[in-house]
Amino acid sequence: MNGPEIHLAFAPELHLFVAAERRGGRTALATDGSSTLGHVVESLGVPLTEAGQLLVDGSEVAVSHIPAAGESVEVRAVERPQRLPEGPLRFLLDVHLGTLARRLRLLGVDAAYFSEDIGDPALATYSSRDRRVLLSRDRGLLRRRELWAGAYIYSDRTDDQLRDVLSRFTPTLAPWTRCTACNGDLAPATKETVRDLLEGGTERSYDVFAQCTGCERVYWRGAHHTRLQTIVDDAVREFGGAGAQQSPQPS
Known part of the structure; x- marks a missing residue:
């Protein structure tokens, strides 16, 4: 030039x-x-x-x-915390950020994610249509004009990625309220209503359950509880939220 x-x-x-x-x-x-x-x-x-x-x-x-x-x-x-137009704060993550999507859902944050690559145009259109913040490490994807909003994920470590998103956008945290598999809402469930979906050992060992209202996956406080509870406790302590109550978790 x-x-x-x-x-x-x-x-x-x-x-x-x-x-x-x-x-x-x-x-x-x-x-x-x-x-x-x-x-x-x-x-x-x-x-x-x-x-x-x-x-x-x-x-x-x-x-x-x-x-x-x-x-x-x-x-x-960009200023932090970043303020977006009024409305529910919702995210969309590209195919490379599946673990981050599950962490956000664990904290009750609305995080849409596709396990297969649906292509940059489709992701950008979804962001615009549903007014979701697209999270990605792909700079080219973030330059698409169709995007409603987006953010570059600076680290390749999930712990750092989570802290980056939480500090930048300060979403409201409501741990244990969202399905980590499909992003649906969790609701309390009795052992009787989910008995047919449980293995024998789980049925005998646990009494408190939740079930996704979307995909119907069943949750309970299983073997990974301590690790996931630590993630929740750390996020709530640093960024605030509804609290790290003792609730069913993916097993």
């Missing part, structure tokens, strides 16, 4: 997205004179889902701003 030259600076949190030569401070960039500032930012590697305020000569502008010669641009990171 050989159009108007501007000077850009990216917040440190965004440095992982941009080339090394643009991580130090303000650097010069020749634009084409017609592309929006949002397009310029994305062309340099930063998904707009991760960009916060865009400042031109100290004043905030929209992503639709057309840069002019000599402008000084500052690209800030």
Whole structure:
């Protein structure tokens, strides 16, 4: 590009997205004179889902701003906690984030997830249709215009991913209320109503059950209770919620 030259600076949190030569401070960039500032930012590697305020000569502008010669641009990171339009906070996770989806559901957070790859266009359309925040480590997916909202998952470790999402969006936590398999709601169940779905040892050893109102999976406090309870306790202690009551769990 050989159009108007501007000077850009990216917040440190965004440095992982941009080339090394643009991580130090303000650097010069020749634009084409017609592309929006949002397009310029994305062309340099930063998904707009991760960009916060865009400042031109100290004043905030929209992503639709057309840069002019000599402008000084500052690209800030998205503010945390991030505020979204009013309505229920719901998530959609791509095929690579199944464990994170189950952790969110364990905490009572609405997290849709497909175990098979349905393709980027379908995910983006689902996000828009259901007004869900798409969580992904795929930068290209997060650049799709159809998205209602999205967020880049910075770590490949599930514990860090969970803390990142909870700190960024501060969803209301209601542990043990959602099916970790299908995302449906859990309801109390008696042993009599679920007896036909239990193995003999489970029927003899447990008396408290819950059942998914969607897929009808049965839950009880099984062998993995201590590990899952620790996940719940840690999240509630750090981010608040309805409390880590002693409830049935996946077994």
